[in-house]
Amino acid sequence: MSTYQPQYRKVNVATSELEMRDAPKARPAQPKRSWAWLGVVPFFLFTFLFLLYPSSTIVTRSFRELGKGAFTIDNIITLFKTPYILNSYWISIKISLITAIGGALFGFLLAYAAIRGGLPTFVRVSLLTFCGVASNFAGVPLAFAFIALLSPAGMLINWIKLTGYNPYFHGFTLYTMTGLSLVYMYFQFPLMVLIIAPAIDGLRREWMEASQNLGANSAQYWRYVAFPILLPSLLGTTILLFGNAFGAIATAQALTGGSINLVTILIGSELSGDVLGNQGVGYALALGMVVIMALAITGYTVLQRRTERWLR
Amino acid sequence: MKSRGKVFAWFVIILGMLYFFLPLIATFVYSLHAKLGHLSFQAYTNVFHDPKFIRGFTGSLIWATLTIIFGILLFVPTAFWVRLKVPKARTAIEFITLIPFVVPVIVFTFGLVRTYSHPPLLIVDSPFLLVAAYTVISMPYMYRAIDIGLRAIDVRTLTEAAQSLGAGWGTILFRIIIPNIRVAILNGAFLSFAIVVGELVLARYLVKPAFAPYMMDLIQNRAYEPAALAIISFALTWACMGIISFIGRGGQAQVGGGH
Numbered sequence A: 001m002s003t004y005q006p007q008y009r010k011v012n013v014a015t016s017e018l019e020m021r022d023a024p025k026a027r028p029a030q031p032k033r034s035w036a037w038l039g040v041v042p043f044f045l046f047t048f049l050f051l052l053y054p055s056s057t058i059v060t061r062s063f064r065e066l067g068k069g070a071f072t073i074d075n076i077i078t079l080f081k082t083p084y085i086l087n088s089y090w091i092s093i094k095i096s097l098i099t100a101i102g103g104a105l106f107g108f109l110l111a112y113a114a115i116r117g118g119l120p121t122f123v124r125v126s127l128l129t130f131c132g133v134a135s136n137f138a139g140v141p142l143a144f145a146f147i148a149l150l151s152p153a154g155m156l157i158n159w160i161k162l163t164g165y166n167p168y169f170h171g172f173t174l175y176t177m178t179g180l181s182l183v184y185m186y187f188q189f190p191l192m193v194l195i196i197a198p199a200i201d202g203l204r205r206e207w208m209e210a211s212q213n214l215g216a217n218s219a220q221y222w223r224y225v226a227f228p229i230l231l232p233s234l235l236g237t238t239i240l241l242f243g244n245a246f247g248a249i250a251t252a253q254a255l256t257g258g259s260i261n262l263v264t265i266l267i268g269s270e271l272s273g274d275v276l277g278n279q280g281v282g283y284a285l286a287l288g289m290v291v292i293m294a295l296a297i298t299g300y301t302v303l304q305r306r307t308e309r310w311l312r
Numbered sequence B: 001m002k003s004r005g006k007v008f009a010w011f012v013i014i015l016g017m018l019y020f021f022l023p024l025i026a027t028f029v030y031s032l033h034a035k036l037g038h039l040s041f042q043a044y045t046n047v048f049h050d051p052k053f054i055r056g057f058t059g060s061l062i063w064a065t066l067t068i069i070f071g072i073l074l075f076v077p078t079a080f081w082v083r084l085k086v087p088k089a090r091t092a093i094e095f096i097t098l099i100p101f102v103v104p105v106i107v108f109t110f111g112l113v114r115t116y117s118h119p120p121l122l123i124v125d126s127p128f129l130l131v132a133a134y135t136v137i138s139m140p141y142m143y144r145a146i147d148i149g150l151r152a153i154d155v156r157t158l159t160e161a162a163q164s165l166g167a168g169w170g171t172i173l174f175r176i177i178i179p180n181i182r183v184a185i186l187n188g189a190f191l192s193f194a195i196v197v198g199e200l201v202l203a204r205y206l207v208k209p210a211f212a213p214y215m216m217d218l219i220q221n222r223a224y225e226p227a228a229l230a231i232i233s234f235a236l237t238w239a240c241m242g243i244i245s246f247i248g249r250g251g252q253a254q255v256g257g258g259h
Helices: A004-021 A036-062 A074-081 A085-114 A121-134 A139-149 A155-162 A177-201 A207-212 A218-246 A248-258 A263-273 A278-309 B002-031 B042-047 B050-085 B087-102 B107-113 B127-152 B155-164 B167-180 B181-198 B201-205 B210-220 B227-250
Strands: none
Touching: A036 A074, A036 A278, A036 B050, A036 B087, A036 B107, A074 A085, A074 A278, A085 A121, A085 A177, A085 A218, A085 A248, A085 A263, A085 A278, A085 B002, A085 B127, A121 A177, A121 B227, A139 A155, A139 A177, A139 A218, A139 A248, A139 B002, A139 B210, A139 B227, A155 A278, A155 B002, A177 A218, A177 A248, A177 B002, A207 A218, A207 B155, A207 B227, A218 A278, A248 A263, A248 B167, A248 B210, A263 B107, A263 B201, A278 B087, B002 B227, B042 B050, B042 B227, B050 B087, B050 B127, B050 B155, B050 B167, B050 B181, B087 B127, B107 B201, B127 B181, B155 B167, B167 B181, B181 B210, B181 B227, B201 B210, B210 B227
16 A cells, blocks of 8 residues: 555656646636436426426415415415314314224234234235225225115115114115215225235244243233334324325215215315305315325324334 | 134134125126116126217226326336436435325316416316326326336446447337336336226316216216126226236235225
8 A cells, every 4th residue: 555655646746747837727627517417307397397386386376365466374264264164174084084093903903814813825815915906996986886785775785674674764874974984994994904914924923932931921912012013004004094085085976976075075176166265265275185195194104114123 | 712813813804805895796786787677787788888988988098008108208217317327316206206195186186277277378178188197196106116127127237238239328218128127117007007097086177088987977877887887997907906916926006096
């Protein structure tokens, strides 16, 4: 190493002598300009025109007075002062919460039963395949499938009626919140199974054996080992399911013909018929959804990162 | 103790399967009752002979194909270029590709229609707007699939090898990169296909012929034909997911849109 040092110095001296002898430098040292960024311009241009700009108008126009363009928070205040708007958020949140928690519980049970229940492997493989299909089978066809099953003349209702009991005489309907929640579960719990399955796979058998060696019973293993490890993943996925239901519209629209007061349906009717009578409030309504979704997705991401620590 | 756990596991699985299959069975049985008195495939025949079905269905096929082609042409060069030359743009691009998860389709449609239905930006009737919108809502799946595909191959070495043999950028993209990540591209393409064909909101508010809006109209006017359509639609979903798991080997197949 040390033998090279003087040589470098010699070279340096040589160049500076050269510079001194020669006329002024022809080209001053210039950072090489790179045009590589041009390659991503189409992507940014496209997403700006068809995603970022239209989405950002929802934010900006929520805070703008109609026609005049002056800043205002009246639109936001109107959201909180109009009972049926508040109600629509409330119903959307309630349905999303119920189906997220219900879907998470049942999905977890299913995934756990298939993976760790001591069942043959084909159960696990077919469950995951079914879930892949079911989590994608939504919207109009799904609504109709449940109409065929649970409408007043549906197959299952006809069977139950044979016993002399008609659920429709005892408060059950497919077309309100209870029924809609039941339908939403069809795409909620499969999503839970798909996302939670790797987390359950990550529960090592050694952990259970170790806890057994230390004298823990099954309840203690769950309380102190498995549950704390799975908790972030369970919570995170529940939040994701919440967002999944919260943004849904097609299923509810097809099932109830728009008679159920969800935020998404309200935005839909505002878009086709200006039902709110004030465009600014329509933007604010949409903004509220984006805020809730953003919170949900952020929560999911944070919790998912915490789980990954254990799943290597 | 052990066997009781197993019984419970079977119980949960059977309950899940009942929940999964009963609506489908009910729909299928219902779809066979179009002729009074005996079972028939009359409802299916009616659907296939309805010119509106042909219009809606071919509409959806065209939108899906254009979305996939456009998606490939836009996202493959972008993801490739980001990996090769501008890794700095990576975070920003990944963030943008995830935005459609945060903005629900109806809100996105709302913003799009309101933005592009006033002059000078009056393009709300253009079919291009619909294809662009579909490209956006399938972007999280398409872009991610392509990016994962590129991660699995050595982009730099392949590119440099091709360059030293005299290949231009077009040759590199279409004859080196795309063939090497074709499985990933197919994966994204079938997910996009499933999203576009099942999608109701965009086609409805941008007033273009498509499968889901057609089915929505049918539910309100007909009894048995929607059942037949639901079965057809289910078979399509099944086919898409089947193809994905066949070509994708363990890749997770799930879609967030269209609910």
